Amino acid sequence: MQTMRHLSRSGLRTSLFSRRTLRDSLIRLNPALLLSNPVMFIVELTFFVVAAMAVYPPAFWPVASLALRVYYVEIALILLLTVWFATLSNALAESQAKNTANSLRSLESEVQSKKILVEGDVRRVVATPSTALRKGDLILLEKNDVVPIDAEVLEGISMVDESLLTGESTPVRKAPGDEVIGGSKIISDNLTARVTVNPEETYISQMIKMVESSKRPRTPNEVAVTMVLVGLTAIFTIIVSALLGLSITLNLAIDLSVLIALYVCLLPTTIGALLPAIGLSGISRLYRRKIVAKSGRAVERAGDTDVIILDKTGTITVGNRQATEFIPFEGHTSKEVGEAAFLSSWHDDTPEGRSLIRLAYEDGFVPRELNALAVSEVYEFSASTRTSGVKISQGSGFMLPKGDKSGRERGRLRRKFEPRQEAGSAPSEDETEIIKGAPDAVKKIVRTVPSNYDELVNQISSRGDTPLAVTKNREAIGLIRLRDVLKPDIREKIESVKVMGIRPVMLTGDQPLTAKSIANEVGIDEYKPEAKPEDKYEIVMREQAENRVVAMIGDGTNDAPALAAADVGLAMNSGTQAAKEAANMVDLESNPAKIIEVVMLGKQLLMTRGAVTTFSIANDVAKYFAIVPVMFASTLPQLKALNILGLGLNTAVLSALIFNAVIIPLLIPLAMRGIRFKPTSTMSLFIKNALIYGGGGIIVPFIGIKLIDTALLSLGA
Amino acid sequence: MIQPADFLTLVLILLSAIVAGRLLAPYIVKIFTHAPSRLDRFLDPVEKAIYRLLGVAPSHGMGWREYFLSALIVNIFQMILAFIIFVFQGGLPLNPQGFPGFSLDLAFMQVISFGTNTNLQHYNGEGVCNQLPNCYPLNNTPGLSYLSQMTAVQFLQFTSATTGICVAAAMIRGFVANSRDMGNFYTDFVRSLTRLFLPLCLIAALIFVGLGVPQTLNGYRIVSTLEGSTQTILVGPVASLVSIMQLGTNGGGYYGANSAYPFQNPNPASDIFQIFLMLLIPTALCFVYGQMLGKKKEARPILWGAYSLFAIDLLIAFIPNYTLSRGMEARFGGFFSTFWTVVTTAVTTGSVNSSLFGNHPLVILSAFMGMLIQSSPGGKGVGVMYMVMYVVITVFIVGLMSGRTPEYLGMKINARDVKLVMLTFLVHPVIILVPTVLAYATGAASAIGVSTGSTGFTQIFYEFTSAAANNGSDFLGATGNTPFFNISTALVMLSGRFIPIGLLLALAGSMMNRRRTSEIGLRTDSATFTIVLVGSILLLVVLTFFPFLALGPILEFFQKRVNGF
Amino acid sequence: MSLTKEIGRNSTPAIRLAVVSMLLCGLLFPLAVTGFAQVLFPSQANGSIAHFTTSNSKAVGSYLIAQNFSDPLLFEPRNSSLSASGVDPDITLQDAIAQVPRISNLTGIPQGDINDIINQNVEGTFWIFGSPYVNVLRLNLALIHNFQTIYEQKDPGLFVL
Known part of the structure; x- marks a missing residue:
């Protein structure tokens, strides 16, 4: 849990407010380094001007006076502080991003693989980390292994579970010449394969590069926001220059330092200071969720998502199905079916098999024949028959221990009573043969097919479940209902996506009835059953032709074109190299459901930027009312009526300037954490944020400036 | 505070303008979409003949740059023609009073003034100083001959109004989905003249004559009064000018006193009709925007945004009590004088029916707001253009908070758009503030007797604000006829007109082939958005000039509150 | 199309349009109004x-x-x-x-x-x-x-x- 400690609040503080961060922030005060931040660059220039005024006021006659030297020093210090707060926020955000990126190093995918070393005729298997594999290496893939890297099968036939990669929940048969994909799981038999790609470069180094602000390219939206800031800066430059000109020509006797204070207060310093930090923190927040974005642009784009393509397996449902019901055919009972299922699943270590035993056990369908399992013959699931089963001789065996069995315990029992491997001879009189499997495969081996066989099979499918047929001595006795298990809170997630105006599209390898039922259950209106990976590309193209922004996940090589085409492509770290290269984000935890979080993070980033910009500009109202009345106070006392805050004549300017500086560090947490929001429609978000940050942006500085002014006055300033 | 009956009058006038604008809009849309119309039978042959004469292919679609350039070139040639008339009017016909020609700097300033739809006037058209309150010796400011009033003033009033509505149509086309080009300036220009301005002005002019506005080519009439003294009755082709000056939101009057002069505005009926005409086309164009886009609801923020700002202007102007005071006409009283000042600045017409000197400082503040915002609802054409620009920038800044990259009409707003908008925003501060400071720094202000106090500052600041906003109302009048003010205001008017038009056409041009999504994120047609829009405009536009407004009308307000109004 | 070409191409029509619009708006229109006004409202039209x-x-x-x-x-x-x-x-x-x-x-x-x-x-x-x-x-x-x-x-x- 190294990572989590880094991310906890206190951890964040200690690691961020380091001496290095401080040094970093001071180095950034160098004007040459500030050029990329025009607003802060100008604030620093004004600092130099006011500092010069403090050093030698006569040079600025008639707009500076010796008597105000202390005042100039104060203003200069606040100006410098303003710039420092900006560089500090930047350094903090960068340090946070780097720390998070570093903490992810441990998560980089390092699957142990079994490399085959060929020395003459002798083959030796060596445990090797997957990152050390090279193209052309031979690897051994045994049952239950995770394929470490894309490879081509040389020997053996095997069933491979690619569901996490392709969304296809049915295992795929792999024979020599086929490609196995990194991240998929071998569920039967052994394979020898040759590695076809070199493992990828580590992402961490790429990420570190990206978070170094000096090198980080600005995103299109950041460029546009910068345009607004530059434009406002230019406008206020003209305004203040004109005031200076009028002050001289109309003898208004406005001190230059006051004009500069007005200038800096009007400049959008808050957003100018926090803009880089907001962008960086957005990326950091992705890192914290163990997602690597290849560019900041992709994160922004995620916020714009109109359509989100979801793979059923892994996103909407957990990868495996669970048995929920035993359905007997005419002339048989549930108990019969349950007991047969129990027996046939005893040696089946897949989650489905375990769920069958659990269900039978819960229903009290524990078979008598259990004792005979010791001398049973097991038919392992094979890709060719698509069935599995067991043949039991009567008479001998063991008693089932009371209570639930843990997997480990069952493993121990199995090792003890390891069945004979040879299979296939027809059952004799005192033998019971139980076979279960896909209904259409089972149909071929039973002696008679019950009249309502197909009807019941379809009934189960139409509910979104998968039927499994059970035979006893080649007689169909019933069906088992296997149900897809929805991920916890997936319905809420889908709902939140929908209220934000994003359309979810579900892809699944399931047949239409099953797909429809699941889609209905989670509230998805659009789904594609019997989907092939190529379908994703078609959907991406179709939606993009309507100018919609599409987000999707993928991991297989087949997904790569779609991932490349999609506006937001999130690849699974367990996926193939090709997929990861095509995508613009990679989830190190390989959790496809995170695509929804990515979209929310993108929105949060844009909202935070908009909120701070709006807040910053709205602040100007109060600052005008704080400074303008006292600016003219000496020559145009009538304008004191505009001093609606009742600020002190000597403290008003300082108060506004201090508020202007202090609001930056106060908003750093907001900038780094992102503004909080509940998923609602775009319009409600807009209204709510406009009220909080627009309305608040007008009101807060009135209160803040008044408080600072009161404090200054009580200090006798 | 406003009296109930006056309030009702005001509401009825505004409502009638909105209703009439709504009724006129489909007709204007037909002009620019070339949809079949019953008038085609009569006008098609005329227009085709004109196209042949010009040697243009009416079907040729222009990009934003060619559209802008052709508009600019046509405008320049028109101004040159008017310049010749002004300078040489002394030797040209239709000059019964025998006025000499304008000086070169005055002629330069005046053609730009009329050509840019500003109508700032540094002369008195009638040529004699008839005991006006702000009338100084006018030795060097001759009046205008009938020929000048017609072929220079009215001519440019027509063409500048037409240009305004054409560039607005071009800009809208940029925002229309799947449009291939921004239209053809020549056909837009000819059709707007033949189908909109000429027929409407003919009707309006005759109504004005009926209400008492003269329309004659006979010279000034000398009569002896009831008591036997001699009086000159200053008649002329007035009604034809008044119709276009109000309908085209030009504002340049036949007389120095503009619509305060009884011949230009004889009674409350003619006053209401002129207010109505000023509001008609700017209001209609708000609807035209939605209709041309094919999204009528998108007219809502444009129209209601404009009218909300207008309502704020009115609210400020009617805070003080209004009575018939110095500088107002008895037939209009305090109410119609105040109302007019707000309207004429809100639609940047610039005509006046009272002397600005007679208006309360808060009314002047309200006038400033109208001119600085330029789209409440603004001058015909440019008002809509500015409002669309405000929508774009509001969508960009505030719309980010909805969690999507800001989109308007489904189009993402990019850095270039923002740059063009910010450049447009920058135009006003530069062209208003720089010459204002220069007027004092060079001594040009004191040379014409303008003080450095709040009243004086208001006059100078108002002069350049009015010039920049292409409004045309001013305090200086003929006293501004000095080389400094003629040349500076001419440059300000020119920049204030054509730089924003060019920038906004460029903005629209880049929108033309942009990808659009049909997904609606931020609803720009909602009431909430309109409120945010109005807030943003007040913040970005009015607040920017707050220190200067404080030095002018606001200071004047506080001073007079102490010293009495 | 180049800028100079666009300007050059539009110069001739532009000057013609300037003249045509001057005659139309500056002469024809006020003269027509004068004619109608003198017939319809002679008293008002003359002051x-x-x-x-x-x-x-x-x-x-x-x-x-x-x-x-x-x-x-x-x-x-x-x-x-x-x-x-x-x-x-x-x-x-x-x-x-x-x-x-x-x-x-x-x-x-x-x-x-x-x-x-x-x-x-x-x-x-x-x-x-x-x-x-x-x-x-x-x-x-x-x-x-x-x-x-x-x-x-x-x-x-x-x-x-």
Whole structure:
């Protein structure tokens, strides 16, 4: 849990407010380094001007006076502080991003693989980390292994579970010449394969590069926001220059330092200071969720998502199905079916098999024949028959221990009573043969097919479940209902996506009835059953032709074109190299459901930027009312009526300037954490944020400036 | 505070303008979409003949740059023609009073003034100083001959109004989905003249004559009064000018006193009709925007945004009590004088029916707001253009908070758009503030007797604000006829007109082939958005000039509150 | 297309359009309006000239342009420098009523009769709208017309041709 400690609040503080961060922030005060931040660059220039005024006021006659030297020093210090707060926020955000990126190093995918070393005729298997594999290496893939890297099968036939990669929940048969994909799981038999790609470069180094602000390219939206800031800066430059000109020509006797204070207060310093930090923190927040974005642009784009393509397996449902019901055919009972299922699943270590035993056990369908399992013959699931089963001789065996069995315990029992491997001879009189499997495969081996066989099979499918047929001595006795298990809170997630105006599209390898039922259950209106990976590309193209922004996940090589085409492509770290290269984000935890979080993070980033910009500009109202009345106070006392805050004549300017500086560090947490929001429609978000940050942006500085002014006055300033 | 009956009058006038604008809009849309119309039978042959004469292919679609350039070139040639008339009017016909020609700097300033739809006037058209309150010796400011009033003033009033509505149509086309080009300036220009301005002005002019506005080519009439003294009755082709000056939101009057002069505005009926005409086309164009886009609801923020700002202007102007005071006409009283000042600045017409000197400082503040915002609802054409620009920038800044990259009409707003908008925003501060400071720094202000106090500052600041906003109302009048003010205001008017038009056409041009999504994120047609829009405009536009407004009308307000109004 | 090419291509049509629009808007339009106006509303089109109809029909100014009345027997206009135009032909109703006692005293015309004449000449109101005003020249002509003998006696100069 190294990572989590880094991310906890206190951890964040200690690691961020380091001496290095401080040094970093001071180095950034160098004007040459500030050029990329025009607003802060100008604030620093004004600092130099006011500092010069403090050093030698006569040079600025008639707009500076010796008597105000202390005042100039104060203003200069606040100006410098303003710039420092900006560089500090930047350094903090960068340090946070780097720390998070570093903490992810441990998560980089390092699957142990079994490399085959060929020395003459002798083959030796060596445990090797997957990152050390090279193209052309031979690897051994045994049952239950995770394929470490894309490879081509040389020997053996095997069933491979690619569901996490392709969304296809049915295992795929792999024979020599086929490609196995990194991240998929071998569920039967052994394979020898040759590695076809070199493992990828580590992402961490790429990420570190990206978070170094000096090198980080600005995103299109950041460029546009910068345009607004530059434009406002230019406008206020003209305004203040004109005031200076009028002050001289109309003898208004406005001190230059006051004009500069007005200038800096009007400049959008808050957003100018926090803009880089907001962008960086957005990326950091992705890192914290163990997602690597290849560019900041992709994160922004995620916020714009109109359509989100979801793979059923892994996103909407957990990868495996669970048995929920035993359905007997005419002339048989549930108990019969349950007991047969129990027996046939005893040696089946897949989650489905375990769920069958659990269900039978819960229903009290524990078979008598259990004792005979010791001398049973097991038919392992094979890709060719698509069935599995067991043949039991009567008479001998063991008693089932009371209570639930843990997997480990069952493993121990199995090792003890390891069945004979040879299979296939027809059952004799005192033998019971139980076979279960896909209904259409089972149909071929039973002696008679019950009249309502197909009807019941379809009934189960139409509910979104998968039927499994059970035979006893080649007689169909019933069906088992296997149900897809929805991920916890997936319905809420889908709902939140929908209220934000994003359309979810579900892809699944399931047949239409099953797909429809699941889609209905989670509230998805659009789904594609019997989907092939190529379908994703078609959907991406179709939606993009309507100018919609599409987000999707993928991991297989087949997904790569779609991932490349999609506006937001999130690849699974367990996926193939090709997929990861095509995508613009990679989830190190390989959790496809995170695509929804990515979209929310993108929105949060844009909202935070908009909120701070709006807040910053709205602040100007109060600052005008704080400074303008006292600016003219000496020559145009009538304008004191505009001093609606009742600020002190000597403290008003300082108060506004201090508020202007202090609001930056106060908003750093907001900038780094992102503004909080509940998923609602775009319009409600807009209204709510406009009220909080627009309305608040007008009101807060009135209160803040008044408080600072009161404090200054009580200090006798 | 406003009296109930006056309030009702005001509401009825505004409502009638909105209703009439709504009724006129489909007709204007037909002009620019070339949809079949019953008038085609009569006008098609005329227009085709004109196209042949010009040697243009009416079907040729222009990009934003060619559209802008052709508009600019046509405008320049028109101004040159008017310049010749002004300078040489002394030797040209239709000059019964025998006025000499304008000086070169005055002629330069005046053609730009009329050509840019500003109508700032540094002369008195009638040529004699008839005991006006702000009338100084006018030795060097001759009046205008009938020929000048017609072929220079009215001519440019027509063409500048037409240009305004054409560039607005071009800009809208940029925002229309799947449009291939921004239209053809020549056909837009000819059709707007033949189908909109000429027929409407003919009707309006005759109504004005009926209400008492003269329309004659006979010279000034000398009569002896009831008591036997001699009086000159200053008649002329007035009604034809008044119709276009109000309908085209030009504002340049036949007389120095503009619509305060009884011949230009004889009674409350003619006053209401002129207010109505000023509001008609700017209001209609708000609807035209939605209709041309094919999204009528998108007219809502444009129209209601404009009218909300207008309502704020009115609210400020009617805070003080209004009575018939110095500088107002008895037939209009305090109410119609105040109302007019707000309207004429809100639609940047610039005509006046009272002397600005007679208006309360808060009314002047309200006038400033109208001119600085330029789209409440603004001058015909440019008002809509500015409002669309405000929508774009509001969508960009505030719309980010909805969690999507800001989109308007489904189009993402990019850095270039923002740059063009910010450049447009920058135009006003530069062209208003720089010459204002220069007027004092060079001594040009004191040379014409303008003080450095709040009243004086208001006059100078108002002069350049009015010039920049292409409004045309001013305090200086003929006293501004000095080389400094003629040349500076001419440059300000020119920049204030054509730089924003060019920038906004460029903005629209880049929108033309942009990808659009049909997904609606931020609803720009909602009431909430309109409120945010109005807030943003007040913040970005009015607040920017707050220190200067404080030095002018606001200071004047506080001073007079102490010293009495 | 290059900038210079765009400019060059548009120069000829532009100058032609300038000339055509000048003739259309600057000459044809005002002349057409003048023609219609002179036929439809000759009086207004020529300046709403007021005529002294009592004994002869000499022109005595325009109803729309104020003239000085120094004669205390007649209504006085606003002081010219108080209005925006300097030739404001009207006074408010209150202003007119305020002058009634003076005129009544000097001429001997009963105040009620003068008030009646004022009321017959009030303009500017419609239903609940507007504020009333009176045209000074119209008022004075009505006064002279109604009390011709008194004015012939008191100020014969008014009746000189």
